[in-house]
Amino acid sequence: MIRLKLVGILLGTMLTLAVGVTSATATLPSVSLLSGEEFPVTIEGKSGEAKIETVLKTAIICTGSSEKFSIASGGSLGTYSKDFTGCKLGTTPCNTDGDAAETLLLTGEVHLVPVSAGSLTFIRILYLTAAPFNINCGKMKIKAQGPLIGSFNGTLGSDITSFKSKLAGSGGKQELTSYFNNEEKEVTKSLMLLNFGLGNENADLAISGETTYTSSKMIIIS
Secondary structure (H helix, E strand, C coil): CCCCECCCCCHHHHCCCCCCECCCCCCCCCEEECCCCCCCEEEEEEECCEEEEECCCCEEEECEEEEEEEECCCECEEEEEEEEECCEECCEEEEECCCCCCEEEEEEEEEEEEEECCEEEEEEEEEECCCCEEEEECCEEEEEECCEEEECECCCCCEEEEEEECCCEECCEECCCEEECCCCEEEECCCCEEECCCCEEEEEEEECCCEEEEEEEEEEEC
């Protein structure tokens, strides 16, 4: 399977598009390991149905999805791959370039980001998918782009091997649209866009229920 490279623009560029200014002290979540353990770490999860839907209610529906995070060193940065299967636009099979029929494969950078300035009480997961990629549904070629923001449901500051996360939205509107960057400035994103040939349409990517992720090693997120 040829993996479509969706490594977006660099973290520094992504995190300087800001709305609202707070204090200058940088605070980002980081991943660390127990003493004696070494990176890399792999974190995997499986989910059910997924839907990519535009504001005009055009929807690509996938029957299943799985995900893998790879963290090469400590900090807030890693890489990810999201693998969606059984994907159709109506009755027409869809796939990303180079992948099997009914398969959408997204890869790129993943970051842990705070929900409020100067506090790690709540964090979110930022997926960088800024570079345009193609979804092929029969003769229709759809260009897609934009980052995604998911929730984080896990224990911070303690040893864990699992956590939960959710990507939610409907009617072309992603549920989570903001986070704070490394300059403690709030960033608000328009998120996913789809272009069926007549211009960009706002879209959302929603996965049914919360996904449980399991780490290959004990990790500490703080």
